Amino acid sequence: MDRKLRVGIIGAGNISHSHLGGYKALPDKVELVAVCDIDEQKAQNYAKVNGFPRAYKDYNEMLAKEELDAVSVCTWNAAHAEAAIAALNAGCNVLCEKPMAMNASQALAMKEAAERNGKLLMIGFVRRFGNDADILRNFIQAGTMGDIYFAKATYLRRSGCPGGWFGDRRYSGGGPLIDLGVHVIDLCRYLAGCPQPVSVYGVTYDNLGDNRADNQKGWVSQNSLGIDFKYTVEDFATALIRFDNGMTLNVEASFNLNIKQDTGNIELFGTKAGARVDPQIEFFSDMNKMFVDIKPVGNTALDFNGLFNREIKHFVDCVRDGIPCISPAEDGVVLMRILDAIYQSAAEGREVRL
Ligand SMILES: NC(=O)c1ccc[n+]([C@@H]2O[C@H](COP(=O)([O-])OP(=O)(O)OC[C@H]3O[C@@H](n4cnc5c(N)ncnc54)[C@H](O)[C@@H]3O)[C@@H](O)[C@H]2O)c1
Numbered sequence: 001m002d003r004k005l006r007v008g009i010i011g012a013g014n015i016s017h018s019h020l021g022g023y024k025a026l027p028d029k030v031e032l033v034a035v036c037d038i039d040e041q042k043a044q045n046y047a048k049v050n051g052f053p054r055a056y057k058d059y060n061e062m063l064a065k066e067e068l069d070a071v072s073v074c075t076w077n078a079a080h081a082e083a084a085i086a087a088l089n090a091g092c093n094v095l096c097e098k099p100m101a102m103n104a105s106q107a108l109a110m111k112e113a114a115e116r117n118g119k120l121l122m123i124g125f126v127r128r129f130g131n132d133a134d135i136l137r138n139f140i141q142a143g144t145m146g147d148i149y150f151a152k153a154t155y156l157r158r159s160g161c162p163g164g165w166f167g168d169r170r171y172s173g174g175g176p177l178i179d180l181g182v183h184v185i186d187l188c189r190y191l192a193g194c195p196q197p198v199s200v201y202g203v204t205y206d207n208l209g210d211n212r213a214d215n216q217k218g219w220v221s222q223n224s225l226g227i228d229f230k231y232t233v234e235d236f237a238t239a240l241i242r243f244d245n246g247m248t249l250n251v252e253a254s255f256n257l258n259i260k261q262d263t264g265n266i267e268l269f270g271t272k273a274g275a276r277v278d279p280q281i282e283f284f285s286d287m288n289k290m291f292v293d294i295k296p297v298g299n300t301a302l303d304f305n306g307l308f309n310r311e312i313k314h315f316v317d318c319v320r321d322g323i324p325c326i327s328p329a330e331d332g333v334v335l336m337r338i339l340d341a342i343y344q345s346a347a348e349g350r351e352v353r354l
Contacts, residue, residue, distance in 0.1 A: 001069075001319075001320045001321075004028070004029060004030055004031040005029060005030050005031065005069045005070055005316060005319060005320060006031050006033045006066065006067065006068045006069045006070070007023055007030050007031065007032055007033060007068065007069065007070050007071065007072070008032075008033055008034045008035065008036065008062055008063075008066060008068045008070075008071045008072075008092075009032075009034075009035045009036070009052075009071065009072045009074060010035075010036045010037075010059045010062075010071055010072065010073050010074065010075055010079075010083045010087070011036075011037060011072075011073065011074035011075035011076070011079070011083075011097075012035050012036070012037040012039075012042050012043050012046040012074075013037075013074060013075075013076075015074050015097055016035075016046075016072065016074040018308035019072040019074060019095070019308065019312060020032075020050055021308060021309060021312075022308050022309045022311065022312025022313065023072075023312055023316075025309050025312070025313070026312070026313060026316055029316055029320060030316060032050070032051065032052050033052065033053065033054070033066050033068060034047075034052055034053065034054045034055065034056060034062050034066050034068070035047050035050070035052045035054075035055050035056070036055070036056040036057065036058070036059045036062045037055075037057070038057060038058075038225065039057075039223075039224050039225055040055075040057040041224075042224065043055040043056060043057060054066070059083055059086060059087070060086055063086055063087055063090035063092065064090070068087075068090070068092050069092065069093060069319065070092055070093040070094070070095070070315070070316075070319050071083075071087045071092050071093075071094055071095070072094075072095045072096075072097075072312075073087065073094060073095070073096040073097060074097050075097075076165045076171045076172065077099055077101070077102055077165075077171065077172050077173050077178070078102055078165075078170065078171045078172070078173065080096055080097065080099075080100065080101050080102075080106070080110075081101045081102070081106035081107070081109060081110055084096045084110045084113070084121065085109060085110055085113040088110070088113040088114050088116075088117045088119050088121060089113060089117060091117065091119065092119065093119045093120040093121075093122075093315075093318075093319045094114070094119065094120070094121050094122070095122045095123075095124060095311075095312070095315045096110070096121065096122070096123055096124060096332070097124045098123060098124050098125055098126070098182050098183065098186070098332075098335075099173065099178050099179070099182045099332075099335065099336065099339065100123050100329070100332030100333065100335065100336055101173075101332075101336055102173035103173065103336060103339075103340050104333060104336040104337045104339075104340045106336075107329075107332055107333045107336040107337075108333055110329060110332075111329040111330060111332070111333050114329055120315075120318055120319055120325060121328070121329040121332075122314075122315050122318065122325050122327050122328065122329070123327050123328070123329060123331065123332035123335075124311060124327070125183070125186045125187075125190070125327045125331070125332075125335075126183075126307055126308060126311050127183050127184070127186065127187040127190075127302075128186070128187065128190050128311075128326060128327050129307055129308075129310040129311045129314065129327075130187075130302045130303070130307060131300070131302065131303050132277050132281060132300055132301065132302045133187060133190065133191065135281055135296065135300055136191055136268075136275060136277065136281060137190075137191055139275070139283070140191060140192075140193075140268075140270075143272070144272065144273055144283065145268065145270030145271075145272055145273045145274070145275060145283070146270040146271030146272030146273065147245075147246075147270055147271045148191075148192050148247055148268050148269065148270040149246055149247050149248070149269065149270065149271065150247065150248055150249075150250075150268075150269040151188040151191075151192065151247060151248070151249045151250070151266070151267065151268045151269070152249070152250045152251075152265075152266070152267040152269075153181075153184035153185060153187070153188050153249060153250070153251045153252070153265070153266050153267075154184070154251070154252045154253075154263060154264055154265050155176070155180040155181060155183065155184050155252070155253045155254075155264045156252060156253065156254045156257055156259055156262060156263050156264065157176070157180075157254055157255055157256070157257070157262045158254075158256070158257060158258070158259050158260075158261060158262055159212050159213070159255075159256055160254075160255055160256075160262060161175070161176075161210060161231070161233075161255040161256070162179070164223055164229050165223070165227075165229055166179060166233075167210060167229060167230075167231040167232070167233055167255070168229040168230050168231070168232055168233070169232045169233050170232070171229070172233060174233055174234065174339070174343060175204075175233030175234040175235065175237070175255050176233075176234065176235070176236065176237060176253040176254050176255045177202075177204065177234065177237035177239075177251075177253050177339060177342060177343070178339055179253075179255075180253045180254075180255075181237060181239075181251050181253035181339070182335055182339065184251060184253070184264070184266055185241070185249065185251055185335060185338060185339075186331065186335050187266060188249050188251075188266060188268070189243070189249070189331075189334070189335075190331075191266075191268060192243070192245070192247055192268070193245070194331060194334075195243035195244050195245040195247055196243060196244045196334065196354075197241055197242070197243055197244075197334065197337065197338050197341070197354050198242050198243060198244050198353065198354060199241075199242045199341075199351050199352065199353045199354060200239050200240065200241045200242070200338060200341040200342050200345050200351070200352055200354070201239060201240045201345055201350075201351045201352075202237065202238070202239035202240075202341070202342030202343065202344075202345040202346045202352075203237070203238050203239070203345075203346050204234035204236065204237045204342075204343065204346040205234060205235055205236045205237075206233070206234050206235050207235060207236075208235045208236075208256040208257070208258075209231060209235070209256070210231035210256075212256060233255070234255075234346075235254060235255055235256040235257065236252070236253070236254040236255075236256065236257050237251075237252070237253050237254075237342065237346070238250075238251065238252045238253075239251050239342045239345070241338060241342075264278060265277060265278040266278070272285060273285035273294075277302070278301070278302075279301055280295060280299070280300045280301050281295070281296055281300035282294065282295045283295075311327075314326065314327070337354055338354075341354055
């Protein structure tokens with residue numbers, strides 16, 4: 001494509017600013033055309049401050065009028081599917097924030113809409129674009145770790161529901177599992193070469209609720225449109241996921257947990273070496289009859305600087321130059337199938353086969 005990509009944003013909230021920054025970093029490739037939010041005032045202010053020529057309240061109107069090439073879907077989770085499908089049907093390529101949707105059937109409908117329209121649907125699994133993911137994937141692909149047969153992913157907050165719709169199942173589809181767990185489950189699966197899930201055993205708890213010592217710092221129960229949000233999601237989720245390559249993944253995610261401090265880590269265990277990601281990448285193995293801990297030289301901690309810019313650049317390059325997408329809709333569907341199965345397993349108290 002030798003002209004600039006005409007880009008729109010649907011959902012002018014917090015994360016849209018990270019998408020905006022990514023698009024603004026590509027002034028020769030991208031033209032920011034329009035923004036849309038159901039909060040019309042918010043959309044108008046956003047357009048004014050960030051240099052969009054036009055703002056809309058209704059994405060159907062925006063899609064009908066603007067002949068966009070691409071949109072970012074940055075709404076709350078409940079609106080991802082409808083917005084993405086409308087954009088794909090209008091001939092746009094779509095970058096949709098994680099989680100892909102509220103559930104796997106919505107996700108599948110989105111993927112089918114992309115295929116039907118011959119457009120790209122990329123999912124914003126931003127951790128795939130991290131410097132740490134790049135480094136670890138290179139080591140894994142070079143065979144340093146052997147076969148990875150177990151992974152452990154934690155994303156635990158002592159008191160950390162982001163507030164508002166994030167705590168209301170009707171808008172989010174779930175709590176820390178769908179919001180935080182999705183990042184680390186996807187990253188482990190990506191690093192391990194995207195094996196397919198075969199079964200899950202999951203448990204969720206809602207013992208603590210939102211009324212804790214700090215009354216959920218930042219929690220808002222009503223948004224600017226007067227929508228009342230109710231805290232109806234799990235506090236904590238844990239699951240064991242089995243994949244078709246024999247790997248199991250143990251995941252833990254919380255918004256509320258009686259833990260000393262927030263913690264997050266990914267650990268992978270292979271036949272030749274194990275690795276942990278946090279605070280720096282480190283490998284564990286044995287060599288010449290001695291156990292060795294090996295730390296790559298330099299900073300290998302996840303660097304948020306430029307993280308979203310790399311994701312957005314990849315999306316733009318995929319659309320403009322047709323390069324293969326490293327975060328495609330099919331992986332979003334797999335993640336939603338895993339999350340659905342964990343919630344089902346938790347509700348039914350048994351293993352769920354996929
Ligand atoms: N990749 C990441 O690390 C990351 C981080 C934060 C949030 N997210 C994801 O980004 C999405 C948005 O999160 P946020 O923190 O920006 O939320 P937010 O509440 O700040 O923004 C969401 C916006 O979407 C708007 N909206 C809702 N329905 C709409 C519709 N039908 N049409 C147009 N606008 C609509 C809301 O009015 C709101 O302004 C969520 O899916 C979330 O999971 C991803």
